[in-house]
Amino acid sequence: MYKKKIDMSRLPKHIAFIMDGNGRWAQARGQQRSYGHIAGADTLEATLRCATKLGIPYVTFYAFSTENWNRPQSEVNTLLDLMLKHLEENIFMNNDVKFLLIGDLENMPDNLRNASIQLMDKTKNNKAITMAVAFNYSSRWELAYVTRQIADEVKRGELNINDISAETIDSHMATRTMPNPDLLIRTGGEQRLSNFLLWQTAYSELYFTDTYWPDFDDECLYKAIVDYQGRQRRFGKTGEQVSEENK
Numbered sequence: 001m002y003k004k005k006i007d008m009s010r011l012p013k014h015i016a017f018i019m020d021g022n023g024r025w026a027q028a029r030g031q032q033r034s035y036g037h038i039a040g041a042d043t044l045e046a047t048l049r050c051a052t053k054l055g056i057p058y059v060t061f062y063a064f065s066t067e068n069w070n071r072p073q074s075e076v077n078t079l080l081d082l083m084l085k086h087l088e089e090n091i092f093m094n095n096d097v098k099f100l101l102i103g104d105l106e107n108m109p110d111n112l113r114n115a116s117i118q119l120m121d122k123t124k125n126n127k128a129i130t131m132a133v134a135f136n137y138s139s140r141w142e143l144a145y146v147t148r149q150i151a152d153e154v155k156r157g158e159l160n161i162n163d164i165s166a167e168t169i170d171s172h173m174a175t176r177t178m179p180n181p182d183l184l185i186r187t188g189g190e191q192r193l194s195n196f197l198l199w200q201t202a203y204s205e206l207y208f209t210d211t212y213w214p215d216f217d218d219e220c221l222y223k224a225i226v227d228y229q230g231r232q233r234r235f236g237k238t239g240e241q242v243s244e245e246n247k
Ligand code: IPE
Pocket: 019, 020, 021, 022, 023, 024, 025, 063, 064, 065, 068, 079, 188
C-alpha cells in the first residue's frame, strides 16, 4: 500500500534503526524475553532484504548497547549467542552485503570480536548495501574513544589543535565510511536515542513507531520512508529558501 507512494528518486541514503520492543513483544505472548530477541533477529534479516531491494545503500542496526551489559546474565548470553550465530550466516555473501561492526571491539568476548573482524574482511568488497551493526556501542563510548585518538595525534605532533574541526571528528568516528543517517527509526514506542549515534543524527529525521520490533515488516518500512519523504529538511535555512532550491 505504502510502497507505491515512495518516490524512488528521493530515497534516504542511510537509515538507522533502534530495534526496540523485543522483550515486551515476547512477554505479551506469555514467552521469555529471549523468544523476542530470536524473532527480532529474523526481522533484522527481513528489513535488510527489503532495504537492499529498494536500493538503500546504507543501514545501521542498534543491536546491543554498552548499557545492555546490565541486563540479567541469561539475557545477555542470549544476545551474544544470537549475534555470533548471525555473524556466521551466509546472508552477507549471498546478498552482496558489506558488513561493518561499530562498537567497542576491544571489550568484547574474543569469539565475537574475531568473527566480526573476519566478516568485515570477507565482505569488504560487497556492493549491494552496507550494513552496520552497533554492538557493544554507545555514542558516549565512541566520542571518548575518538577524543583519545585525536589527543594522541596532537601529542605526537601529527595534528595541530587549531585544525580540529567537525570534519576531523567525523573522520575518526566508527561510522566514518558512511554518510550520516537521513532517517532514524525507533520501534517499541519509546521516544529517545538511548546513547545511539548522538553526533551523527544531528540532522536526521526521527521516526518513532509503537510497533514492537518483531512486528516491524516491509509495510512498516515503506510507511516510514513515505513519512520521511513528506518532511522538508531545512538544515537551518528557511522553508522558502529550500523550496526555491528544489525547483
Ligand atoms: C531491544 O528490545 C533489543 C535490545 C535492547 C537488545 P528490548 O529487549 O529492549 O525490548 P523491550 O524494550 O524490553 O520490550
